Amino acid sequence: MKNILRVIVVDDEPLARKGMLLRLAAFKELQVVAECSNGEEAIAAVLTHKPDVLFLDVEMPVLDGFAVLKHLQSEMTHLPYVIFVTAFDHYALSAFNVSAVDYVLKPVEAERLQAAVEKLLRAYEARDDHKHKGQLAEVVAKLTGEDTAQILGRLDNEQPVMNDKFPEAISIKDSGEITRVLVASIDWVDAAGDYMCIHTNDGQTHILRRTMKELEQELDPRLFVRVHRSAIVNVATIAKLQMLANGEHQLMLTNGQSVKVSRSYKDRVKTVFGS
Template sequence: MLKVVVVDDEPLARKGMLMRLAAFPELQVVGECSNGAEAISAVKELSPDVVFLDVEMPVLDGFAVLKTLQQQQVKLPYIIFVTAFDQYALNAFDVNAVDYVLKPVETERLRAAVFKLLKAFEAEDDHRHKGQLAEAVAKLTGEAAGNILQRLDQEEPVMNDRFPDAISIKDSGEITRVPVGSIDWVDAAGDYMCIHTSDGQTHILRRTMKELEQELDPRLFVRVHRSAIVNVNTIAKLQMLPNGEHQLMLTNGQAVKVSRSYKDRVKTVFSS
């Protein structure tokens, strides 16, 4: 539901608008104002999605209300002007109002304005969700968010089939590009990941194990523990310890514990 504020200095006109808006289940009136000053306060306090704003009001008219909000850098809601003079229509669209309706308000005209409002909000909401999705995928894959948005607009798959060839790691003002193929294994250290590479280096990455696991090709990397991921090409053997637990021995001599919950997943590496 969209939160609505109704602004009109005429009590009867305001009451009539409230009654008409009650017919739209998509709208929820959260406030009503009798002048421009109240309207400014209501927008700040209630953060409505849309304001049905009377143009002709004493002291502060509808356009002055918007001007004041903009000067105070308040995020503007959608605006539908309500006026007895359609000479204001052009000015209404100059300030990016969704629509305007003339007094006395006709039911069909109001319905058309609300429909236009809902379409505008749906389009913006869709755009906002696409932007959030693009940013999330960009962080996951390293691909430019603009490319992901373009695929979304063209209704193409959000993520490419391929996984990134390298992981970018920021440290002390530098960004190191670590080839994925050079990663032997990864273990968690608190809020950080320690990425161990074939050249004997350890890179520190601030990311969760789950996030990193999703970024790595599951055909090449296997989760062996709540806090460890291993490159399958570095696995030399799977050992059973005297206490019944298992561990992997890597080609570099590193031993990595295998937890019971991931044991079956590790065994699939040896069966493939």
């Protein structure tokens, strides 16, 4: 192979990132040009370096691997090949087992990484733009449930691959009834064990049996911000960000509610204020 493929490694776990860098050093066909510890760094690095390949962690705070890929698809016409890295095998076969887009499970095994890199090299050597678009469309279709032909149409017109489709309402089942809660009416959400408490601007609280991760993926990230492992807030309801005497932060909402901000989400919250 004549070309050396330029690689960016993205993982929020320092040890996992270091381990991947050490393993990739064994492949003479690959050259790591950047390493990133979060999704925002990854987006900036990809747009700067224009790599051939992205080793992308799926589970990361603030912007996970899916969100990074979605953002890049809105910014770039030609995407790098992506090899997803995940500790959860339910992301694996059904979504990513297509040519040129692969996955490896954590902890990364040498043989599995070798197979993924060999698959990548074969795809790159036999690369065909139309074929690559078709493979990308397959992956996006499996992620979103959207028709592959529609995705290919956007690719041909150099439009973003993923549509920003977020539901206008969330259906909540309770005691044989289904309540339709408008997303725009949600002030904030907090977790209570296996349930989500959805607080709306009419003073009501609706109980939804779903994980915080699942609910976060249904909410437009331009309108809602994750502020804690167990809390999501509607940006429009944020009145102020306060620093407490113990060094912690909290949000004050327009309805008088205070919501704690965890350290891992503090920087994301500050972007709401333009800082």
